[in-house]
Amino acid sequence: MYQYDEIDQRLVEERAAQFRGQVARRLAGEITEDEFKPLRLQNGVYMQLHAYMLRIAIPYGFLTSRRLRRLAHIARTYDKGYGHLSTRQNIQFNWIKLVDVPDILDELADVQMHSIQTSGNCIRNTTADAYAGVxxxxxxxxxxxxxxxxxxxxxxxxxxxxxxxxxxxxxxxxxxxxxxxxxxxxxxxxxxxxxxxxxxxxxxxxxxxxxxxxxxxxxxxxxxxxxxxxxxxxxxxxxxxxxxxxxxxxxxxxxxxxxxxxxxxxxxxxxxxxxxxxxxxxxxxxxxxxxRYFIPAAYEELPSSDARLASFSLGKDRAFGQWVRNNTRHHKVPGYTIVTIAVKAPGQPPGDLTHEQMDALADLSERYTQGRLVVTHAQNLVLPDVKTEDLPALHAELLPLGLATANAGKLTDIICCPGLDYCTLANATSIPIAEAISARFDDVDYLNDIGDVSLKMSGCINACGHHHIGNIGVLGIDKRGEEFYQLMLGGAPGNDAAIGKILGPAFAKHEIVDAVDRVIQRYLTLRESPDEPFIDALRRVGLEPFKEAAYPDAKKDKRPAASARAASATTVAAPETQGT
Amino acid sequence: MLIIQDRAIVDDSFTHLDDDTPIPSAGDVTVTLSRLQSERERLAQHTGRVGVRLKSDQLPTDVAAELPLLDLIMVEFPKFTDGRGYTTGRLLRDRYGYQGELRAFGHVLRDQLFYMARCGYTSFVMAPGRSLESALEAFNDFSQSYQAAADERRPLFRRIAR
Structure with missing residues (x-):
């Protein structure tokens, strides 16, 4: 982990002092709100629906236990006790008072953190592979x-x-x-x-x-x-x-x-x-x-644990086995495993952590992974360096914290923006829809049967929830004052990059979860084998079968030309080269 | 009119002519780029100092040929969120070697001065109603900079052993 020298440290302290002055001048009326806005944005301070939101930079997502404890302290002292992991590997606090921000920046500078350029028309926090280094x-x-x-x-x-x-x-x-x-x-x-x-x-x-x-x-x-x-x-x-x-x-x-x-x-x-x-x-x-700051800390010399990991996933303790299967990944060092903590418990907004959870995770990270944690762009946390033999003990400790959800990479590992509940830009709620989908697909065996599929949701076209690159994308829109949801399929963020295609007319709020369910049912019946993931099946058969499933009442061939176009557009050929 | 120049508050010696006002026989003047180009010969003979005023979408290449004639280049920041002038400043200094006075005018506010100075600006016409004394403090907001810019051609790691 990079450590500040005295120059890095002085710069974040000078930044905090500069913003303290800017806030004072704003409160004294020396600068207008229009002039203040870009200044506060470049310090991560947004005006949200109910309060100011402060976005704190977590450079390339990498945290230490000490920094996570400080974030817990900020959540407890200056917010309502929780924080929200963002899709840019940062953390946001949604209930901040402007007058407190300079003090918070001082508290952050104390642990080599800041909110510099987390917003505004400037170069933002650079993101990286969450498994970087391991x-x-x-x-x-x-x-x-x-x-x-x-x-x-x-x-x-x-x-x-x-x-x-x-x-x-x-x-x-x-x-x-x-x-x-x-x-x-x-x-x-x-x-x-x-x-x-x-x-x-x-x-x-x-x-x-x-x-x-x-x-x-x-x-x-x-x-x-x-x-x-x-x-x-x-x-x-x-x-x-x-x-x-x-x-x-x-x-x-x-x-x-x-x-x-x-x-x-x-x-x-x-x-x-x-x-x-x-x-x-x-x-x-x-x-x-x-x-030199990123040289791996001392690993013990251990034999390969790949077989051990496989046996864990098939063991008697089914909950542990499912968690190992879905939430772990091979480490480059023998005997170690990369663990994903899915911050996607049923009934919880995706990416939300309470201050108690943050403190507990900081403790766990010190005992199991050398005090290191990573925020992922899927709004989860990664413990990068866990000894494979420690996995049962770690899982047992995560369970009572509500952090052992075994759904990493699965349908309910939803990426979601704050939506209408918090955001002034949103047209529709997103968190309650994510929660409803989580509740519908709560059964872990069923989730595993469905296999790897990403669902991403945004509450408006600004797409903070990355709906275009979800295998299943959901976009909240406003239709004459009512919340509606567009469903799109086929997006992919990686080497097979593609932008999802809209399936058809938007669904009302009470219909969208059923529509997602019908799309999943259709996938389960048309896949060639349980090993064919959703996205592969979609690319093989095209949009049309899913469209029929999503709109069971629609007359067939009502708009043949449009359907044909949509179908041919989705047999897409990844990687897609150009969008609109 | 008072301006900030080389980190001090001074009186502006220039008269800023619009395109219809005749060029006086003496005294420091600035003109628009188009007038500079159309009345080049006349301005070259001018006894006072000569400056040009650039709009934010006028590029350094547009004025590069006239640099030997110029004692002052003024770059407009029509809104302080329009950041093109920062690149203009750097290119005039780094690429074209302009060494005269470089002045920011328009919607110039205290919190831009640190960045503008790093991009080669040496004088500033603050937006109306702003305290020039307060603005002077902004040059000292940061004691160090990571990157190279017009004021310091070496990045931090080439200046200081870290």
Missing amino acids: ARDEIEDPRPWCELIRQWSTFHPEFAFLPRKFKIAVTGAPDEDRAAVRFHDIGLRILENAEGQRGFEVIVGGGLGRTPLVGEVIHEFLPQASLISYLEAILRVYNLFGRRDNKFKARIKILVDALGAAEFKRLVDEEWALIKDSAIDVTEEELERIR
Whole structure:
């Protein structure tokens, strides 16, 4: 874990002091709310429906027990006792008083945390593969690069007032993208060429929101040492030419789409040619300095535990077996296992943790995983370094905390935005729908029979719940003052990136859970074998059978042309290259 | 009019001419880019100092050829959320080697000054009604910076052994 030196520490303290002054000037009426808004946003303070929301940065999702305890303290002292894990691996508190924020920032700075650039039209928290550093399929730990990007982007004077927000994600696992890099403003994939050299595949212009687009590759193999100059070239082109007349057209994806990837790349290359190999690029010494913080802590020398893990999943204790099967993953070090804590208990908003749970998890992490935890973009937590032999004891301790839900990667492991319950932008509630779906599919045997399928839900077209890239996506909309829900199928965030297709007319609030159920039933009857996951079956048969299932009362072939188009559009061929 | 220049409050010596006002025989003046281009010869003979005012969508390349003539470049920030001027400043300094006065005007507020100074701006016309004394404090908001910019060409790791 990166540790601040005195310079890093002084900067977060100076930031807290700066914001204290800005709040004081706002409260004294020296600056208007319009002028204050971008200042508070760049410190993660949003105005929500009922109160201010504070979004705290968890760089690339990595937490320590000490930091989690501080978050518990903040939840207890300044909020209503809980926090919400976000899809950008951050944590949000929904009931904050503006006057308390400077004190909270001081409390965060004390444990090397901050809320810098967690919102606003600037470079946001860089995200990474949640299994970074421990995944067996990783060729390089992406976190040192994320930390380098964090430092480069923090208070970058040229890019603090971009046309719109800007998000970067990095993965070091070429075969399985767990960071959704094709749906970021910039996605970076660490690759290795035939000569054994490392480079980045640079993907630009992906995103969700109103205009979902899969990103375009503009550099197939960027030498790693040139990363910062290349990023600076991309940002500079975007800052000068990104649209500023319409906030809905201001993301870099719109610029890339309008110019075409080839022309965008030409502009970037032209700029890059003038700044590459200059002093702005990282030195080998600096990279080594950062890398030293991510050297794995001491692992015991243990025999492989793969067989043990398999036997756990088939053991007599069925609840434990299901949990092992769904919530663990092979570690790169023999004898260790990566554990996912699904923060998706039935009846709980996805990603919500109480302060008691945070404190308990901090204790558990110290006893079982060297005090390290990771927030995932699926709004779960990962314990990265658990000894396989400790799994039964860990599971027994998670049970009474309500944190042993065995549904990681399954239908009820729902990604969901705060929705109309909290958010001023939302058109519909999302958390109650997620809870209703969790209740409907509560049986773990049934969930396992359904297998791996992702369900993602947003309460408005801004798509904070990433509904476009759920195998099943649900989008809340407003129809004449009533909440309705669109159902879409076929989205995928990873190497097989695809944007879901809308199935048909939106469902009323009381219909949507049944519709999801009917889609699942249809999958179960048409799959070739229990080993064919939902997304594979969908890609094989197309949308039509699911459409029939979802709309049983609709007249067949009412709109043949539209149906044919929809069907052919979903036999999609992943990866999809371009959206709207 | 009072402005901030080199971190001090001073009186602006320039007269800012619109396109219809005749160029006076002497004294410091600024003009729009189009007037600079159309009355280039005349301005080259001007006895006072000459400056140009750029809109936020006018690029450094548009003015690059005129730099030897210029003592002042003013870049407009029509809204303080319009950040193009930060790149304009850096390019004028880093790429075109402009060494004269670079001034931000328009919706310029205290909390942008630290970033503007890092992007090469040396003088500032604050938005109406803003305290210039208070604004001066903003240059000291942060004691250190991670990245290279116009004020410091080396990133932190090339300046200090960490």
